Amino acid sequence: MKVVRRRGWEVPEAQATPEALFWDRRRLLTAGGLAAVAAPSLSVPALAQRRGQPAVALAPIGPAQTGDQVVHPFPRAERFAEAGRAVTAEEVATTYNNFYEFGSHKQISRAAQRLTTQPWQVRLDGMVETPMTLDAADLERRLPREERVYRFRCVEAWAMTVPFSGYPLAALVALAKPLSSAKYVRMETFQRPEEAPGQRQFWYPWPYIEGLTIEEATNELAFIATGAYGKSIVKQMGAPLRLVTPWKYGFKSIKSIVRFTFTDQRPKTFWEVSGPSEYGFWANVNPEVPHPRWSQASERLLGNDERVPTQVYNGYGEWVAGLYRGLPASERLFM
Ligand SMILES: Nc1nc2c(c(=O)[nH]1)N[C@H]1C(S)=C(S)[C@@H](COP(=O)(O)O)O[C@H]1N2
Ligand SMILES: [Mo]
Numbered sequence: 001m002k003v004v005r006r007r008g009w010e011v012p013e014a015q016a017t018p019e020a021l022f023w024d025r026r027r028l029l030t031a032g033g034l035a036a037v038a039a040p041s042l043s044v045p046a047l048a049q050r051r052g053q054p055a056v057a058l059a060p061i062g063p064a065q066t067g068d069q070v071v072h073p074f075p076r077a078e079r080f081a082e083a084g085r086a087v088t089a090e091e092v093a094t095t096y097n098n099f100y101e102f103g104s105h106k107q108i109s110r111a112a113q114r115l116t117t118q119p120w121q122v123r124l125d126g127m128v129e130t131p132m133t134l135d136a137a138d139l140e141r142r143l144p145r146e147e148r149v150y151r152f153r154c155v156e157a158w159a160m161t162v163p164f165s166g167y168p169l170a171a172l173v174a175l176a177k178p179l180s181s182a183k184y185v186r187m188e189t190f191q192r193p194e195e196a197p198g199q200r201q202f203w204y205p206w207p208y209i210e211g212l213t214i215e216e217a218t219n220e221l222a223f224i225a226t227g228a229y230g231k232s233i234v235k236q237m238g239a240p241l242r243l244v245t246p247w248k249y250g251f252k253s254i255k256s257i258v259r260f261t262f263t264d265q266r267p268k269t270f271w272e273v274s275g276p277s278e279y280g281f282w283a284n285v286n287p288e289v290p291h292p293r294w295s296q297a298s299e300r301l302l303g304n305d306e307r308v309p310t311q312v313y314n315g316y317g318e319w320v321a322g323l324y325r326g327l328p329a330s331e332r333l334f335m
């Protein structure tokens with residue numbers, strides 16, 4: 001058995017939720033007011049040279065089947081059949097969750113069952129050929145489906161390995177047909193304070209927003225999970241559809257998405273608005289850039305608490321390193 005000794009910079013679990021700690025300070029400092037924070041503007045020359053969008057097969061819309069569930073498990077993608085680590089026990093991954101809509105701690109799995117996930121409409125809008133609203137299950141039926149085992153790394157320095165099933169975000173982008181003027185995709189979580197008590201905490205900038213450049217969104221790794229562990233994804237993990245960007249810190253992987261908006265403006269994300277000195281837009285996993293309050297050099301595996309070294313881009317550089325060449329040094333702060 002491996003004995004794990006904590007070093008000073010490691011975040012003890014008792015203090016959990018480092019992502020939120022700054023609020024305690026801020027609420028004191030600003031007496032309850034949400035300080036408006038301007039996100040720095042950005043030009044991204046390196047990202048201007050667009051990669052060709054991957055060819056993705058779109059299934060025709062079949063006869064109306066609204067309400068049908070797509071049956072899991074999906075066929076496992078060979079290239080992502082293994083993640084070089086043991087898969088995290090399902091019991092662990094489904095009971096230790098980050099979902100601030102249901103509370104700013106990890107034990108929200110029961111509270112999250114109040115979320116109504118059927119029916120679930122998804123809006124594709126902004127700079128697209130034709131805005132659309134689709135039932136989540138209809139959307140899923142039209143896209144190529146598979147299972148991928150991914151390593152997943154939270155900015156709080158814990159990690160897990162999960163067999164996610166769903167479809168490439170690139171396929172959803174292709175379906176949406178963004179105009180060439182669109183540079184980003186902005187994603188938005190539901191807003192229902194009656195179901196999600198965390199959303200009554202007015203000091204957070206609800207709804208949860210995330211964003212990617214179009215190049216990131218169409219990278220092969222960017223994935224929309226509608227399932228995990230061979231079944232439909234559970235509510236606490238972001239049912240009925242959530243993003244997974246395994247080369248970025250977990251907060252980018254927005255849950256329970258209701259809207260994808262294509263835009264030429266860089267989205268102001270939930271955590272960037274909440275704590276701009278601690279959380280950035282890029283959020284690429286990087287062991288060499290410490291969080292202002294802790295090191296990112298290693299991570300704790302959920303389940304056995306083993307400490308392992310963190311890898312740049314969470315070990316997915318082969319897919320994504322090219323996206324960031326030429327990014328200005330000031331933007332590397334959060335990589
Ligand atoms: N809507 C929403 N999405 C979210 C979050 C959240 O609070 N709300 N937390 C993020 C963070 S910080 C992490 S680490 C992952 C956690 O995913 P998991 O609970 O499936 O492990 O979800 C991300 N997506
Ligand atoms: Mo996280």
